[in-house]
Amino acid sequence: MANTxxxxxxxxxxxxxxxxxxxxxxxxxxxxxxxxxxxxxxxxIHIAQNDWGVSVYPVVPGxxxxxxxxxxxxxxxxYKVGDVVGVGVMVDSCRSCSACDAGLEQYCLEGMTGTYxxxxxxxxxxxxxxxxxxxxxxxxxxxxIPEKLDVKAAAxxxxxxxxxxxxxxxxGVKAGDKVGVIGMGGLGHMGVKFASALGAEVTIFTRSESxxxxxxxxxxxxxxxxxxxxxxxxAAETFDFMLDTVPVPHDINxxxxxxxxxxxxxxxxxxQPMESYLDSGxxxxxxxxxxxxxxxxxxxxxxxxxxxxxxxxSCDVEMLDIQNINNAYERMKAGDVKYRxxxxxxxxxxx
Amino acid sequence: MANTxxxxxxxxxxxxxxxxxxxxxxxxxxxxxxxxxxxxxxxxIHIAQNDWGVSVYPVVPGxxxxxxxxxxxxxxxxYKVGDVVGVGVMVDSCRSCSACDAGLEQYCLEGMTGTYxxxxxxxxxxxxxxxxxxxxxxxxxxxxIPEKLDVKAAAxxxxxxxxxxxxxxxxGVKAGDKVGVIGMGGLGHMGVKFASALGAEVTIFTRSESxxxxxxxxxxxxxxxxxxxxxxxxAAETFDFMLDTVPVPHDINxxxxxxxxxxxxxxxxxxQPMESYLDSGxxxxxxxxxxxxxxxxxxxxxxxxxxxxxxxxSCDVEMLDIQNINNAYERMKAGDVKYRxxxxxxxxxxx
Numbered sequence: 001m002a003n004t005x006x007x008x009x010x011x012x013x014x015x016x017x018x019x020x021x022x023x024x025x026x027x028x029x030x031x032x033x034x035x036x037x038x039x040x041x042x043x044x045i046h047i048a049q050n051d052w053g054v055s056v057y058p059v060v061p062g063x064x065x066x067x068x069x070x071x072x073x074x075x076x077x078x079y080k081v082g083d084v085v086g087v088g089v090m091v092d093s094c095r096s097c098s099a100c101d102a103g104l105e106q107y108c109l110e111g112m113t114g115t116y117x118x119x120x121x122x123x124x125x126x127x128x129x130x131x132x133x134x135x136x137x138x139x140x141x142x143x144x145i146p147e148k149l150d151v152k153a154a155a156x157x158x159x160x161x162x163x164x165x166x167x168x169x170x171x172g173v174k175a176g177d178k179v180g181v182i183g184m185g186g187l188g189h190m191g192v193k194f195a196s197a198l199g200a201e202v203t204i205f206t207r208s209e210s211x212x213x214x215x216x217x218x219x220x221x222x223x224x225x226x227x228x229x230x231x232x233x234x235a236a237e238t239f240d241f242m243l244d245t246v247p248v249p250h251d252i253n254x255x256x257x258x259x260x261x262x263x264x265x266x267x268x269x270x271x272q273p274m275e276s277y278l279d280s281g282x283x284x285x286x287x288x289x290x291x292x293x294x295x296x297x298x299x300x301x302x303x304x305x306x307x308x309x310x311x312x313x314s315c316d317v318e319m320l321d322i323q324n325i326n327n328a329y330e331r332m333k334a335g336d337v338k339y340r341x342x343x344x345x346x347x348x349x350x351x
Numbered sequence: 352m353a354n355t356x357x358x359x360x361x362x363x364x365x366x367x368x369x370x371x372x373x374x375x376x377x378x379x380x381x382x383x384x385x386x387x388x389x390x391x392x393x394x395x396i397h398i399a400q401n402d403w404g405v406s407v408y409p410v411v412p413g414x415x416x417x418x419x420x421x422x423x424x425x426x427x428x429x430y431k432v433g434d435v436v437g438v439g440v441m442v443d444s445c446r447s448c449s450a451c452d453a454g455l456e457q458y459c460l461e462g463m464t465g466t467y468x469x470x471x472x473x474x475x476x477x478x479x480x481x482x483x484x485x486x487x488x489x490x491x492x493x494x495x496i497p498e499k500l501d502v503k504a505a506a507x508x509x510x511x512x513x514x515x516x517x518x519x520x521x522x523g524v525k526a527g528d529k530v531g532v533i534g535m536g537g538l539g540h541m542g543v544k545f546a547s548a549l550g551a552e553v554t555i556f557t558r559s560e561s562x563x564x565x566x567x568x569x570x571x572x573x574x575x576x577x578x579x580x581x582x583x584x585x586a587a588e589t590f591d592f593m594l595d596t597v598p599v600p601h602d603i604n605x606x607x608x609x610x611x612x613x614x615x616x617x618x619x620x621x622x623q624p625m626e627s628y629l630d631s632g633x634x635x636x637x638x639x640x641x642x643x644x645x646x647x648x649x650x651x652x653x654x655x656x657x658x659x660x661x662x663x664x665s666c667d668v669e670m671l672d673i674q675n676i677n678n679a680y681e682r683m684k685a686g687d688v689k690y691r692x693x694x695x696x697x698x699x700x701x702x
Contacts, residue, residue, distance in 0.1 A: 022535025097614055107612035107637055109588070170638075237460070253624075262457035267635055273604075273628035281622040283643025286458055287521075290641040348536055 002032075005348055007322050008058040008143070008284035009048035015326045016048060019058055020206050021128060025138050031079050031142045033087065038130035039064025039156035040341040041186070041318070042247060045329050047117050055117055062130025062343075063089045064113040066145060067157045076139045084145045088307070089295050090116050091141045092129060100338075103299040104154075105129035105141075114241065115133040116235040119344060133320065133348055143302045146160040146309035153314035156186060157305060159295065159316060164191035165231035165304040166296030167266045168198060173241055175199025180235075182255060183245035184215060187269055189316060191243045197311040203239070205255070237286070239263055249275035256282040257289070264289040315340050352384075356699055357483035359409040360399040360671050366677045367399060371410055372479060372488050375471075382430050382493045384438065389481035390415025391671070391692040392506035392537070392572065393598060396680050398468050398693040403622075406468055413481025413694075414440045414466040417496055419507045427490045435496045437568040437656070439509035440646050442478060442492045456492075482673065487582045494653045497660035504665035505693040507537060508656060511666060515542035515594060515653040517647030519549060524552025524592055531575070531586075533606060534596035535566060537691040538620055540667060542594045543569050548662040554590070556606070571600040577605065581658055588637070591598055598628035607641070615640040666691050672698035684702050 008019035017186050024328060026032050042059035046052055065087040079085060092113035093105040094247040100108050108293050113121055116129030129135075145154050155246065164187050175177060179200040181191045188204070195202045196219055203222040215223040235258040242255050247269040256265055256279065265288065308314060316339045320328050328341045359370035377383050377438040395412035397403055416438040420430050430436060443458035451459050462470055467480030480486075496505050514536050515543065524530060532542045539555070546553045547570055555574040566574040569572040575582050581613060586609040593606050598620040599623050606618055607630065647655065659665060667690045671679050679692045 037623055059472050079386075104612070104638075109612075157390075261455070267631050270631040271629050271635055272632060277626055278629045279624050280618050280643065281624075283641065284618055284645050285457075285643070287642070287644050290634065291638070292631065292636070292640075295634050300414055319394035 002134060004128075004132050005136055006060045006128060007325060007348070008060045008131070008176065009074075010058050011092060012050040012055070016061070016329070018272070019060065021060075023134055024123070024125070025137050026071060026073050027138070028073040028075040029120070029139050030073045030136050030140050031076055032071055032087065033065070033067040033085060033137065033142070034070050034137050035065055035130055035133055035343060035345045036069040037066045037152050037155045038062040038343045039159065039315070039317070040325070040328055040343060041227070042160050042332065045332065048329075056126050056169060059117055060128035060131050061089070061116055064155045064158045065130035065135060065162070066151050066158075066344075067135070070134070079142060079144070080137060084151060086143045086145050086154065086158050087130070087135060087137050087141065088143070088162060088301060089115055091118065091119050091137050094142065103297040105297050106295050112168060131325070131343065133345060140298060142282070143298070143305060146305055148309040149305065150314055152319065152342055152344070153167060153317050154305070154308070155318065155342050156315040157190075157308060158301065160186040160190050160340060161308065162296035162301045162304050163187055163268050164245065165194050165297050165307065166300055167293035168194050168241075168243065169293070169300065170293065171266065171291070173198050173239060175198055177201070177240040178203070180205055180242045180255070180258065181220070181245065182242060184218065185212060185245065185335070186315070187245035189218050189339040191245060192220055194311045195243065197307070197313060198311060223228070232258065237261070241266065243268065244298055245269040249273065251276040252290070253279045253282060256288055259286070262288070263288040264291055267292045275301045317342045319344050323347060353485060353589055355479075356412045357479060357482050358410045358699070359479075359482070361409050363367050363401040363406070363453045367412070367482070367680070368388065370411065372411075375474070375476070375487055376563070377422060377423040377487050377597045378473070378489070378515055379426040380490050380625060381424045381487050382420055382427055382436065382484050382490050384416070384418040384436060384488065384493070385421050385663050386416055386418040386481055386484055386486060386696045388417045388503050388506045389694045390510065390666070390668070391411040391597040391676070391679055391683065391694060392510050393683065398682065399560045399680075407477050410468055411479035411482050412467055415506045415511070415693075416466070416481035416486060416592050417502050417509075418486070421485070423490075428491060429490060430495070430558055432458060435502060437494045437496050437505065437509050438481070438486060438492065438651055439494070439513060440487050441468055442469065442488050446491065454647050454648040457646045458644035466509060473545035480578060482676070484696060491649060494649070494656060497656055499660040500656065501665055503670065503693055503695075504668050505656070505659070506693050507668065508659060509652065511537040511691060512659065513652045513655050514619050514644070515596065516540055516545050516658065518619060518642070518644035519545050519592075519594065520651065521644065522615055522617065522642070524551055527590040528552070529554070529589060531593040531606070531609065532571070532596065533593060534620060535562060535569065536686070537666070538596035540569050540690040541570055542596060544664045546594065548658070548664060554633065567643040583609065588612070592617065594619065599622065603641070604630045604633060607639055610637070612637040612638050613639070615642055618643045624682050655678070670695050674698060
């Protein structure tokens with residue numbers, strides 16, 4: 001058992017603060033990792049504050065983890081000491097159901113084990129995430145970070161990256177497709193990069209005229225101000241796909257009408273009821289599809305990293321010392337980050 | 352111009368009553384048809400009563416038409432006098448857009464021309480439907496009724512049949528799939544027949560215990576009473592497809608939870624807002640799909656008729672004299688028909 005320095009939330013209302021615990025003794029198929037960087041995801045805030053009512057305290061958030069292998073168990077075959085590796089949103093699953101067999105561990109019929117606030121399948125303990133100096137993870141849930149990638153900017157690929165890459169691939173987005181991206185945060189800006197790299201013509205939808213310049217800077221071919229009725233009318237029936245990264249309830253009916261027949265609106269950010277009535281006619285009359293997608297499976301996560309290396313894609317990040325995490329949360333709530341905070345874990349070690 | 356006996360609604364509040372008008376002079380690609388039977392669809396009531404706010408009076412409803420060819424224009428190549436043919440929900444489209452080119456005329460980018468209450472693309476007149484003794488329709492929108500089919504029971508296939516067949520085929524329902532059907536009306540009972548013929552294991556969902564026997568009579572392998580929480584819980588994550596034929600707003604969230612990951616909920620009956628909040632999480636967490644589908648294209652409609660002939664499928668019908676159409680509407684509103692009224696047009700001719 002290895003003593004581990006970390007930052008944790010001790011209750012719904014407490015700040016994220018220093019915390020120490022013991023990582024488990026590595027099992028035969030485990031990889032031990034010294035963490036160098038950890039991205040900060042909105043889910044970290046939701047679980048730290050118990051917004052979803054499932055939090056078990058203390059909570060050590062963090063599921064966009066990059067580090068170096070420090071030890072491997074006797075049954076580990078793909079990794080060796082010194083390898084630069086990543087860990088994303090999950091650290092285990094049943095590994096024997098139809099979903100796991102298909103490499104879609106995120107849809108494990110028994111439920112995946114989250115990287116934090118999950119329940120270890122072997123000893124029942126609550127998992128602790130990447131706001132810590134080390135982690136022990138089964139090899140199957142570890143990915144290799146391609147050498148070509150900047151490790152700092154690679155960390156958020158493990159959640160924000162795969163969450164947008166997976167549905168674009170699943171639905172076969174290809175050259176010439178017209179793709180709209182709703183939401184300009186960590187997920188949205190990755191969606192723009194992936195859709196562009198796949199050859200699609202990309203349009204960012206923003207509610208505010210003031211964000212048009214920033215949207216263009218993100219690499220969008222076009223920008224539509226969604227509050228402008230004339231612009232939305234002009235966009236009617238022109239899109240093949242809509243990648244909707246907005247994490248709060250919003251009316252999707254106006255966006256559905258911008259899809260061509262057979263067009264697909266993909267939800268990746270919203271996990272709660274919509275708070276507006278879905279217009280069924282917008283689906284029926286044009287055979288449109290409303291779909292959800294959750295992160296991505298392990299094989300696809302590795303594929304996404306290779307894709308990023310090949311197409312020179314990374315996340316736009318702002319580096320952070322862990323001591324400033326509470327301030328970072330406040331800034332994220334205010335939408336004040338372009339586009340992902342990444343904690344430099346050297347700050348934890350030197351504390 | 353041929354004088355045509357018909358039944359029409361003259362206003363939102365008037366009964367369906369005798370009416371005469373002139374059918375157009377046949378164009379070179381037109382087929383003239385003497386109507387023998389016409390199914391009665393819920394849309395007939397909606398348009399007759401202007402429920403959708405788009406009705407132009409007088410309205411001659413009817414878009415489940417079967418009859419015999421009495422004349423063909425010089426450019427008609429697939430039909431000859433005496434052929435038994437059908438006409439469904441549409442009688443024209445632009446015939447040159449990507450949807451029309453794909454045989455999906457119902458999604459014509461310029462809008463299909465409805466069999467009734469549509470606007471003729473050539474002369475701008477309002478189309479009159481099948482509650483009449485004859486109709487003139489462009490060859491492309493005419494289908495051949497296979498000899499093996501009972502013509503009376505074939506009429507509703509042109510709307511109720513194709514509306515349920517098309518999405519089951521589009522989404523590739525196959526042997527061994529578990530398919531749920533919601534709604535036990537004209538559409539629902541056809542969905543059960545098609546899904547069964549495709550080899551699926553079919554479950555009917557009904558809100559009432561009292562309908563279980565009738566549901567089994569429809570040929571369902573299983574019945575789930577959707578108001579029984581224990582039964583719905585037992586059905587969780589067990590279905591590949593849900594065919595939802597309910598034409599009025601209803602909460603689909605409980606049904607979404609009965610779908611496996613990657614499962615698809617297909618809406619074919621509801622054209623209006625849902626009046627309950629869609630649970631986005633039910634889509635995202637299991638990569639589920641909510642899709643709409645509208646009737647079917649012309650090639651697929653012909654394919655559906657051949658499929659019915661091959662698998663001995665027809666609609667369960669109750670025959671009706673046109674003089675009783677208003678009473679039939681009342682019974683349909685009360686759900687009192689198993690499962691489709693079909694007008695015997697001999698009653699019109701003898702009136």
